[in-house]
Amino acid sequence: MMDLLSDPTVKAGLALLIVIVLAAAAFFLVARLRDYTAQDWDTSDDRLSNFEEMRLKGDISEEEFRTIQAATRASDPKEATQPGTDSDTESDSHR
Structure with a gap:
């Protein structure tokens, strides 16, 4: 050896x-x-606001935004269980 x-x-x-x-x-x-x-993890709120900004600029369509929004809600369990976090009312109030 x-x-x-x-x-x-x-x-x-x-x-x-x-x-x-x-x-x-x-x-x-x-x-x-x-x-x-x-610690540069995006929160779902940041991501949704970025996508909403893209929608308002016309980079993505309303349908694409709704699809992303639904996927984000499905992947974020804490947002799905919290009452009053409906982004539809938030996006309608920004118009």
Whole structure:
């Protein structure tokens, strides 16, 4: 076994393997820390207001806006359970 580890090719291969594992671990750690510290997650209210602005500018149609609005409500459980968060009345009041 010791003869195998004394071979320079095996040593280089093991060193390369260790470097690859350490680089992958560092990449994973940095990616997790960046996501955690950036805190740039959009809330559903921000996303809906952005889409409503796009609708008012004419970038998307009323039908597309309603589809996005329905999908957002379906994917956000806290918004679906809160009374009085009907965006239809909000968008009508902005007109």
